[in-house]
Amino acid sequence: MSSAADDPAAFAPLVERHSAALHGYFVRRAPGAADDLLAEAWLQAFASRRTFDASRGSARGWLFGVARNVLASHVRRAARPEALQGGQVVDPWQAVDQRLDAAALAPALRSALAELPPEERELVLLVSWEQLTPAEAAAAVGIPAGTARSRLHRARGRLRERLATTRPAGRGLGVAGDLA
Secondary structure (H helix, E strand, O other), X not given: OHHHHHOHHHHHHHHHHHHHHHHHHXXXXXXXXHHHHHHHHHHHHHHOHHHOOHHHOOHHHHHHHHHXXXXXXXXXXXXXXXXXXXXXXXXXXXXXXXXXXXHHHHHHHHHHHHHOOHHHHHHHHHHHOOOOOXXXXXXXXXXXXXXXXXXXXXXXXXHHHHHOOOOOOOOOOHHHHHHO
């Protein structure tokens, strides 16, 4: 990506390579605004392309960090009273429910995820659903990779413990199966 900092045309391959993953990230978190958020993320990434530091992680991790910031701004704007009067509040768990293999596990998983500290929950979602590596997720949230691995280990243990008593007989964890 270093060439993209000096040559705007070199940024195009990044867009081609990562757009689908970023779009999926937004669809799962803000379905009605995913296209707009993706466009905003690419604008911000392009504008701040010189801030990318390859020594701190991959371009993918950096791009998910930009996407996370765009989503956070969107959520803050949507939470303002004037935004709530004219629009419909999107249930972020609707997308999670659609992705689960076992409908019976959905309420328990939702509850278990909600009980995680926000920093652990975000890492679990980035690694499990967005398919980022722990190092890429660490770059996305701005923490060292070792810290991300520790938080993931702790969060997965908490989820495993909480879900152990709620699994339907003979069923695995489905989408959340990589909690092991």
